[in-house]
Amino acid sequence: MMHASTKKQIQKAFKQEMDYDELLNCMRCGFCLPSCPTYIEMDHQEKYSPRGRIALMKGVTDGVIEPSEELSESLDLCLGCRACEPVCPSGVQYGHLLEDARAILQRHKKQSVGVKMLRKGIFDELFPHQNRMEKVTGLLGFYQRSGLSHVARKVGFMNLFPESMATMEKVLPEVPKRSEVKKRPRNFTHEGEKKATVALFAGCLMDTMFFETNHATIKLLRKAGCDVVIPENQLCCGALHGHNGELEKSKEMAKKNIAAFEAAQADYIITNAGGCSAFLLEYNHLLNDEPEWAARAETFVSKLKDISRILIELNFHKTHHLSLPNQIITYQDSCHLRNVMKTFEEPRILLKAIEGAHFVEMEGADTCCGSAGDYNIVQPGMAMQILDHKMEKVAATQAQIIVTANPGCLLEMKLGVERTQQTGKVRAMHIADVLVEALADHEKQHA
Template structure:
């Protein structure tokens, strides 16, 4: 079978046909805007290319592959689409087909094997890798390398990301798999720890758990859970993503929990898409549907269970704004809850930022593989930030958090603005 035949067989023809080419998606698409209105880099343009290959009109070309690679996968086109086209599903299937048939370079093979096969799927490997970063930060090695200018040998995008890496805490080992609510119990939630969140942002996970307890939640933490598979799904590694989805479903379905809760928008949206990922597997389809029905972001749970009545935070007066996580907003439909929580904070002067629902340019590892486009989008985002002059930017996804920290540094505003995760903001008394 050729790659073109695979497009004909595997792409959802009905979903391709749903696109009416109306153009409602265009003002919401960051790459369409950044390329000056190039249809090849718009949602409807990409769908048109997919359909043309599916119908046998054109072959898969380098132009088409590049168009899909440049797409952020932010899914901002989905909420504004009058036909309800599931663009994210089409994008991931097209990338999966291309990945199955193309011949990767040696460099790409090494990166995919190291990062996607060995690092993210294996908790112990992730812990070791993050432990090395901690050693780099605490041993004096980081200061020495910066002083001698060794980082100049690396690409600019990697140098910039090194500057905004958070201080890695020492790994806290805990055998506690059930934590009780503070006060009256309202619900039992199963907590999805994530891979980066449970290592590089372990403190944020701990704060999230404390907030959930304060909202009356008993918390259970499945021991056998793993990476959600989002990076794999977005990178065309569909089979690997399927394996990881099955692992997580098995880990959580034995938990007697009302909800499955997480604090990373990218993870949440992909977890909520397990039903589609496993839709062709009769043995897993129903299990994935039950799993999806329980998925909630932690901010939704806090609002649902009257968080504001249980705990109050006092901070010095400050101006704060919120940057949406694309997948939290567009994939999970969560946008009001984080803002409600921020407004509850005493001393917070909340101001809405222009285009807060627009992508910041992070998109997983997009800022590493498409640095030019990513930085264009980020620089535009920072112009909107500077218009509202906040002291704090709050977001709800680790990639967005690092990207906003990077934007602050690029704009020379490190002394005026800080970027924090929503859970850390709420717990910083």
């Protein structure tokens, strides 16, 4: 139960900090309802819809309703997929409202010492420091290579964890040795005719747990005619912080990233993680009240492109032959790549250009898979419910490869493959890895 004084403080903060014009933008038309996963999964309860959540926020701001656990639970259950935004006739920036409301509630939330220490460890001591991320994932790599993972499963240690986490442990990619990560160059030259100089946003998890996918991304960019630089001093994008009410920390990280990429002086900033892309794209919104940084953020944002978009713009699919053995492939959209970056046709064009592969569009490919950052950890029940329904749609395509464009989505689809006992029959892959495999297959055939 919230204390009366806490409720007053939250109400005051909502009145001072929430964008009231944006709250009024919602016309309550209901166009968002069919696109909202939680509204559908929760039997069409209004409080789990975008317009229902906006109504709750406005009610608190107006002083009509008091802040409550029901409000917190409604906002916490939101995936933040932002599928409501493209279908909104008023253009309501729901994602901004959600993050602002969560930040207010987080500041006033009463937490145990353990939770406070955990949040501090994750948000202050781990993700903002890439060297620490490398050390932690290095331990995961040792756990995998040493055989400890097999022992943990054999003795039933993983049974102490929730089912979804225990299954996720099985599908984690093999983490490279830290020495391999450290010895990678930061500058790469183009192949063929030079078309651009690009800076790669390497990401915290992408450059550790998904190091090979970053390597594939660099290979594709070079073959497309790009010099590639990986700026030093770049950090985690800050999305995890922004989505969990730690906006001030995400602002600090945004400033450091902007400064790091300014030094690179590249034509474009390339991303290969839809969730990171979307948060990076909104650095200008995040810093719009800081004159010193607003213009710099605008320049940063103007250079952002997803790997699939830059490849299409440089006609990679027309100048390079791609092929795979005869099989069906399908694509699961990254919510943020589609709904915020507005990039959804480009991955499909690239996949359809692969000879031997038959692309089948999945029903509901544009809806969330249930990953949503750390959602599948903090809301495992709803996440697994959404994933199970997603895997039914995957099965209908009869695909042998499920392609994604975001690490969280990739792990979630791998988890879905494991849950449906399709391991060895169906692969979940990042689009960069698929394209590199298709390049290698063609080169092998024509060697």
